[in-house]
Amino acid sequence: MKTKHILGALSLAALMVSTAYAKTLTLPVVSKGYQHEFFQTVKMGTVAAAKDLGVETSFVGPADETQIAEQIQLIENTMAKKPDGILLAALDANALTPLVETANSRGIKIVTFDSGVNSDIPASFVATNNVKAGAEAADALAAEVGGKGKVGVIAHVAGTSSAIERSEGFTKQMKEKYPQITVLPVQYSDGDPQKAMDKTTDMVQANPDLVGIYATNEGSTLGVANAIDSLGIKGKVKVIGFDSTEAIIGFLKSGVLQGFVVQDAYQIGYQGIKALNDAINGKAVAKVIDIPVKFVSMKNINDPAVDKLLHPFGKK
Structure with a gap:
């Protein structure tokens, strides 16, 4: 009986020691940036998940979405800390592939989000279905312009899969469903509001018969909207954007x-x-893993479910 008690005590002690020394997984995030509200909201989701799952996370990204070399350096720095996995949003689908291969060779799991890489290595890709979202934007703009006329696209970063897919989904839908709509060649703004504003101004001046514009991310949407507003052509050129901030609302x-x-x-x-x-x-x-999108207009902006999406940090 005494032996059983001793063995039981030893087993409990061993369990306590193994629990005490159980490794907490480290799952850092390397984002495409952090300046946009979109990525701040992504960060909020990663922090909440880490807390719920009992893992550790951190969040880094380059200053803007053109800095591919800087993102590569951030990934190398992150890998040097020997994490268990990395959640990655790639600035360039090709340029980041070798880094993903390196991580894999070191036993570091990769999941991509928002913008993926041209590789089968990542265990999962978590994002909006960008092709489908682009098609939805095309339907919305076509309805606004009466199914005919000339429209433009102001996209964000040229090599980013999200920009490519949102633009392709839009142009394909227009071509297949709205033959009376002509889509101009896609213009890229690097997701920078000032560049998007300049590109929009040039597009409007070069195409006086322009009836609509589609913008593919937060920075592009802000730039297009500012240009339309400053040119005094609100309502004349219809605009469908992507992503949300208080300014966009x-x-x-x-x-x-x-x-x-x-x-x-x-x-x-x-x-x-x-x-x-x-x-x-x-x-x-x-x-x-497809995270569905919502199309927001004045018809549904006051719906509680839409309001929650638009104000993840609460109303200010």
Whole structure:
């Protein structure tokens, strides 16, 4: 009996020691940036998931979405700390592939979000279905312009999969469903509001018969809206944007924008960390996790579900 007690005590002690020394997974995030509200909301989702799952996370990204070399350096710095996995939004689908291969060779799991890489290595890709979202934006703009006329696209970063897919989804839908609409060649703004504003101004001046513009991310949407507003052509050139900020909501309410596609950035972050944690723990993970978008216009902006998406940090 005494022996049983001793063995039981030893087993309990061993369990306590193993629990005490159980490794907490480290799952850092390397984003495309941090300046946009979209990525701040993604970060909020990653932090919440890490807390719920009992893992550690951190969040870094270059100062803007053109800094591919800087992002590569951030990934190298992150890998040097020997994390268990990395949640990555790639600035360039090709340039970041070798880094993903290096991580894989070191036993570091990769899950991508928002913008992926040209590789089968990542355990999962968590994002908006950007092709489908682009098609939805095309339907919205076509309805606004009466199914005919000339429209333009102001996209963000040329090598980013999200920009490519949102533009392709839009142009393909226009070509297939709206033969009376002509889509001008895509213009890239690097997601910079000032560049997007300049590109829009040039587009309007070169095409006096322009009836609509589609912008593919937060920075592009702000730039297009500012240009339309400053040129005094609100309502004459219809605008469908992508992503949401208080300024974008303001442009919708003032009639500069006719609508915008909003992503559930919080869920993209949350599900990204969850997928990475599951993959490391040997659980089945879907290769693609589609986080649905919502199209916002003046018709639904006051719906409670839409309001929650638009104000993830609460109303100021």
